[in-house]
Amino acid sequence: MNRLGVWAQRLKRLVLGFVALLLLYQLWLFGWVLWWNWVNPDTTRFMNIRLDELRVKDPQARLQKQWVDYEKISVHLKHALVAAEDAKFVDHEGFDWEGIQHALEKNQKKGRVVAGGSTISQQLAKNLFLTPSKTPWRKAQEAIITLMLETLWSKQRIFEVYLNVIEWGNGVFGVEAAARHYYGVSATQLSRQQAARLAGMVPSPRFYDSNRNAPGLARKTAIILGRMPAADVP
DSSP states (O other): OHHHHHHHHHHHHHHHHHHOOOOOOOHHHHHHHHTTTTOOOOOHHHHHHHHHHHHHOOOOOOOOEEEOOOGGGGGHHHHHHHHHTTTTTTTSSSOOHHHHHHHHHHHHHHHHHHOOOOHHHHHHHHHHOOOOOOHHHHHHHHHHHHHHHHHHOHHHHHHHHHHHHHEEEEEEEEEHHHHHHSSOOOOGOOOHHHHHHHHTTSHHHHHHHOOTHHHHHHHHHHHHHHGGGGOOOO
């Protein structure tokens, strides 16, 4: 075999090896998604990233988080989050194509990324396994995990885990920790106003944790309150 043929064989082996590793990684993710359909996640990739960041300044830093079952979460918050983040959550299969198109048009008009168009399912996929980066690879992997979640889990399970793991402040994760951090109440006691305000924080939780009286948050809260009656939840 000539030198060109040898290199072709090596390249083929490398490609096949890469594909095999990629498939094994997808199976690993699939296994975790399947497991978490019945077992509540104790931690997520996002939580680990934020904890590492906090421990740079304070080696003893800990996250604020506490799991709470779906039935014990204020219905006001459920309506508020669907109204704020994903109005078609109960109807779509993981992706809101109209919302994605609207976000692309808005970003193009502004000349920068100002809207994402991600659904609750996509946000959960990112929080469970991925990083905050916005690379094409991460978006592609996010889509694959989203399909796994929508195939294996019910909408209620997706929403329950989402409510318990998303970031809500500096080291604050999940609705129970957020309710206690901001209002000193449990997740079941959140009022409509409190729920709408918490929902408004989701896109920039650490900013709003440090800037709780930001005028933009008050405007968002008012908009969410107006949309809540029309929001369908699992």
